Amino acid sequence: QVQLVQSGAEVKKPGASVKVSCKASGYTFTNYDIIWVRQATGQGLEWMGWMSPNSGATGYAQKFQGRVTMTRNTSISTAYMELSSLRSEDTAVYYCARADGDHNRPFDYWGQGTLVTVSS
């Protein structure tokens, strides 16, 4: 069965960086794009960007340009999202999800979420 398993919760200080992993199983990792979405407590879903595990191509939301980097390691079917220059407003649950095809398709499987807390 398709599964996306994310790394555990993180606590970071302002100005630091965080790297969240998303390990895929149950399907061919390189055949489906991975997208990242975050959700602050009590707030809605916010799209951060997409990555093609096949080519490594990426597309980032304008809001995160220059601060986010999405990468992958195809040998272990794992995608990564790194967010730098963290501030308190980045405190949120970060989700990875699989796009059913390329990045403009629906997101049919989601990771369990990773809570990132930014606090001094």
Place this chain on the structure above:
Amino acid sequence: SYVLTQPPSVSVAPGQTARITCGGDNIRTKTVHWYQQKPGQAPMLVVYDDSDRPSGIPERFSGSNSGNTASLTISRVEAGDEADYYCQIWDGIVDHVIFGGGTKLTVL
């Protein structure tokens, strides 16, 4: 940039029909997907491509899209349907995913 507008909340009695709207400029030209999110859980796809259901999603969930409004309709609402619902599109003009603000469905 393109904006999707959802009502913050919708309330419905068990057994009745809930309709959650998603407004956008000429949204009928977009492909709309819908997600259900229960507290403490990741979102789950319930309707895709305007009106298709993933396997395992009850037929009570249906979608439509015309004019400036897309809709998610839940028939014979059950207590277990209480959740937040989000609409989503791909904006090909700016190559961005857009989510609506979300609608909290309360089952009275």
